[in-house]
Amino acid sequence: MILDQILTSNKTKSEKSFEAVKNSEKATRSIVKAISWRILGTLDTILISWIITGEIALALSIGLVEVVTKMVLYFFHERIWNLIKWGKQ
Helix, strand or coil: CHHHHHHHCCCCHHHHHHHHHHHCCCHHHHHHHHHHHHHHHHHHHHHHHHHHHCCHHHHHHHHHHHHHHHHHHHHHHHHHHHHCCCCCC
């Protein structure tokens, strides 16, 4: 990271602006990331729910509700953070 900062510090402002646009995420990428993360997270929720309740049907129901709500929340969370300039170069 330090080396990257040294190497990019010699670039002009327009080159940095072009890289920022090039490196920003598109909505499609955020959607795919949300889906892949939710698959992993939902499997975890189903497993934990099954261990706690002992009922696979209830665990699957909890997982189904959780996957939908958390994908929507994650998508909007990512899009909002993509708008925030703090921490970006």
